[in-house]
Amino acid sequence: MSTFDDLLTFIETETTFASSYYDESYLDRRISARMRRTKRDSYDEYLALLREDPAEREELLDTLSVNVTSFFRDGKVWTAMRDVLKDLAASNRTVRIWSAACADGREPYSLSMLALDAGLKSRQVDILATDIDENALERARQGVYTSSRTTDLDEQLSFLDAPSSYVEKDGDQIVISETVKDLVTFDRHDLITGNSKDGFDMVLCRNVCIYLDTEYKRPILETVSESLGNGGVLVLGQTETLPPDIKDRFEAEDPRLRIYRRRRSD
Ligand SMILES: C[S@@+](CC[C@H](N)C(=O)[O-])C[C@H]1O[C@@H](n2cnc3c(N)ncnc32)[C@H](O)[C@@H]1O
Structure with missing residues (x-):
């Protein structure tokens, strides 16, 4: 049996x-x-x-496979991220962002649209988007999404004043513009066994730890926090938290929204 x-x-x-x-x-x-x-x-x-x-x-x-995602998921976080991006725009250097566990790409494309909306120039933005799931990455690279009874893409994109600057509509479908796509590179990466990266200005790791066994949360949170440069910003999902010893490495930028800033090591 x-x-x-x-x-x-x-x-x-x-x-x-x-x-x-x-x-x-x-x-x-x-x-x-x-x-x-x-x-x-x-x-x-x-x-x-x-x-x-x-x-x-x-x-x-x-x-x-929990690939549930949406454009501009949890709008308040995106309003706060717009401010972070505006500050980064002022630096005039290339801004590097990692969407870790990007599912079908709606999170990194939201980042790309938001960066352009916040006044960053295309050449100033470099977004890496990774996931463990090859099928999700394939859909993400295509950048074509369909509204359904349960998915209202117009509603999701209404976070922006003029979404038509960034997507084309084709019946029930929306197609991400090349300008938005060009800022994003997709790659397969396992957050538990994969290496950390370095020097990112912002890392989003949202709504992945909630589904995983407790023992895997720490390696993921270590990977993403080590990938930030000094002063880099970490964004978690709205119900996710950092264990105290990892939290000590961060200043609370907006803890209610799960936005943390890596302390500078002198
Ligand atoms: C619920 S989606 C979250 C998507 C997006 N971050 C958001 O908040 O809307 C969770 C994603 O985590 C991915 N994932 C699960 N385990 C992973 C791992 N070990 N490394 C990388 N991605 C993983 C899944 O394939 C899925 O696409």
């Missing part, structure tokens, strides 16, 4: 999803939802279905 652990082992070894990083209760909720949908009453029956049906493996992967 197969157990929940057998199911997780199958997912880890036979699919591209890194289930071992995730919080088990989260995985159980998502797997149970698929079991109800496919009318399988036990882990044993569901594992048998997964073994024989590639389409169900795809469905499960879709359910497990």
Whole structure:
């Protein structure tokens, strides 16, 4: 008789999803939802279905990969980031930003639009956008998004006064302009096992730690905080926090909005 652990082992070894990083209760909720949908009453029956049906493996992967995102997600944070970007614009040097765990690209493209809106010149901005999920990165590189019953792209983009400067509309679809795309480079990077980077002016690491097992949060937060230069700004998701010893390396820029500034080391 197969157990929940057998199911997780199958997912880890036979699919591209890194289930071992995730919080088990989260995985159980998502797997149970698929079991109800496919009318399988036990882990044993569901594992048998997964073994024989590639389409169900795809469905499960879709359910497990939390790529939920939007343009200008949590508007107040973006208002605060606009101020940070305006200050950086005044420096007249290249501003380097990392969108870590960028999902389908809406976060880094929001950054690109916001930087241009805040008065930065194209040549002054360099945005790196990474994720562990190759499929999400592929969608991100295309830069084409579709409104649906649950996704109102016009509403998401209404954060900007003139979104039409940055995207073209084509029926239900919006297409990101080349000017906005040109500022962003996409790359695969695993925040848990991958190296940290250096010298970034701003790093966004939002809404990834909430889904992961506690033991993986620290390596991720170490990776992103070490990637900031002196005075660089770290932005977390609205329900995410820094452990006290990592927090000590930062000044609270706007802790309510989870925006922290790396202390200068003299
Ligand atoms: C909910 S989305 C967040 C997207 C965006 N940052 C936002 O806040 O809207 C979480 C993303 O984290 C990615 N992810 C999960 N584990 C990761 C890891 N170890 N390294 C890099 N990305 C990871 C997932 O593939 C997914 O695209």
